[in-house]
Amino acid sequence: MKKHNFSAGPCILPQSVMQKASEAIVNFNNLNLSLIEISHRSKDFVEVMENARNLSLELLGLQGKGYKALFLHGGASMEFLMVAFNLLEKKSAYLNTGTWSDKAINEAKLLGNIVEVASSKDHNFNYIPKNYTIPSDVDYFHCTSNNTIFGTQINDFQKTAVVKVCDMSSDIFSRQMDFSQFDLIYAGAQKNMGPAGTTLVIIKEDILGKVSRTIPSMLDYQVHIEKDSMYNTPAVFPVYVSMLTLEWLKNLGGISEIEKINNKKAELLYSEIDKNPLFKGFVSQKEDRSKMNATFNLTDSSLENQFNTLWTEAGINGLKGHRSVGGFRASMYNALPLESVQVLVDVMKELERTA
């Protein structure tokens, strides 16, 4: 039975990517060797790494603008630490929009003073704070573009003269914007890019080298830049699959094309949430709703079993909400087809008809 995979991450990737990835495990590039048994310094893999890095910059429109792309170990959680190690000399500013911002703040606190410019923690992060002030004397400003757990997304990134850092783990490559407003972007691969196990870091080189501490090699962006993401053995398979997904996106027409599809999916689902009396969105302000993760609850919780049965029978996977929010979460990453959202909406209508 065909599955409709709404998993929040690791999540659905394009079917053609899965197929190629599977084949590469038994025979990569017709070498009669598996992708995972060759040297990461072989011509064949160096090419994969270079393609993946170039495609990242190209899709974000950042080629030739002083940026480097890195594929590192450790997930976004390691970047919480690396950002502070590399950029925080005295004081930095963080916008707190959810669990991941919160964790980023806690790690950075080990290395300097943190100004929390605004937080939506008081309302369980169900909105994006606006009209906050970013101090002009901080080393950098950090924000999280999309909050997977709560289903909010920043639509208006405040202008600032200070270095701007953004955790885009859950919405990178999903919508068009001027990415050059950011000096550092990072994203765990496991949403719109590839399998868990690698993290993309896009960094404007001229922001580095300004802190006085000695940075351990594995945490030093400059070290990874100098070694073209090969300071140590990279996560070969996750990087390869990321490259395949970025190629798929490029062939589709890039971010502006996928954004059109993502908008359609989000419109379809949110309009059902709004008109179906059995459901209620979790996010308090409609303009803060995430197009990647829609969070919603049943208005009558006694219908939960019935709804669970309906969507499970329809082949839907991964709809359970995160424990911090409860209810349901439909993650609609780049590779999720519109058809899957239609199946979910049909189930919601079916519940309304039969409940």
Add this chain to the structure above:
Amino acid sequence: MKKHNFSAGPCILPQSVMQKASEAIVNFNNLNLSLIEISHRSKDFVEVMENARNLSLELLGLQGKGYKALFLHGGASMEFLMVAFNLLEKKSAYLNTGTWSDKAINEAKLLGNIVEVASSKDHNFNYIPKNYTIPSDVDYFHCTSNNTIFGTQINDFQKTAVVKVCDMSSDIFSRQMDFSQFDLIYAGAQKNMGPAGTTLVIIKEDILGKVSRTIPSMLDYQVHIEKDSMYNTPAVFPVYVSMLTLEWLKNLGGISEIEKINNKKAELLYSEIDKNPLFKGFVSQKEDRSKMNATFNLTDSSLENQFNTLWTEAGINGLKGHRSVGGFRASMYNALPLESVQVLVDVMKELERTA
């Protein structure tokens, strides 16, 4: 054409493992979902992680002895740092037997005083120092069991009352010994265990919690222990393939069985190196020779092209020596069949006959 893969790492894995891994990318556990698109907190993946951790302890004979097994991000290079962050309060002792020991020392120096108890750097690491003294007042002693680049291996681990840490990246699970002599063992997956992208850490819990510094979450072994290696999203695919390889090893009869095969492979190759006048081993003392990585040179370098042609035509891959040593390196990890070593030995004999 069948390949004989002597790659130094990432390296050959069992064929049956590759096959299962390839299938799991399109359909994992008959879920009609890919392994890489499901939540790492799903029942199916939690089981993989638990199996992988349990099998590691079981194969090393460390179950029920106060050890925990972790699968972390970052490779052994990250462990160079984590070991020091978690264990180094004032002073620690390191044995320097190669490039990786050297790097481990340099990272640890950022956090305390390092005593280099002995080093073979003066002879390009072509032997294992012996009869050194481990000070009794250090926080721990660190050594590297096998030196991939130089082809040396420690056969006699010195007894000591201090905490003993060993980087076993390139020979873990290849030979039997009393693993309980170590308090912490770490190993990047990409030799005898799985694809690049995850690192096994085996740690005796009672050595933790003794340093006064605040350890960043991602670098804190205690955090990873408390979260069962799921503090953040683990490298799902590399952990899964590691589990498959550990299952394969268990079914084969465990470490004592693979050791017999590894001994045969090493004997076959080293006896040819010793009796064939065209070749000379790099390692100065025979008892220090690695059974995982055999390093050797041609006695007459003008035969290089001829030898390269012969082994390439025989389907051999990955025989080029590391740039720090030159010549050739035949890596004979667990999954390399005896047959492949025979093919290499035949090629060496053929060169002797025809040169």
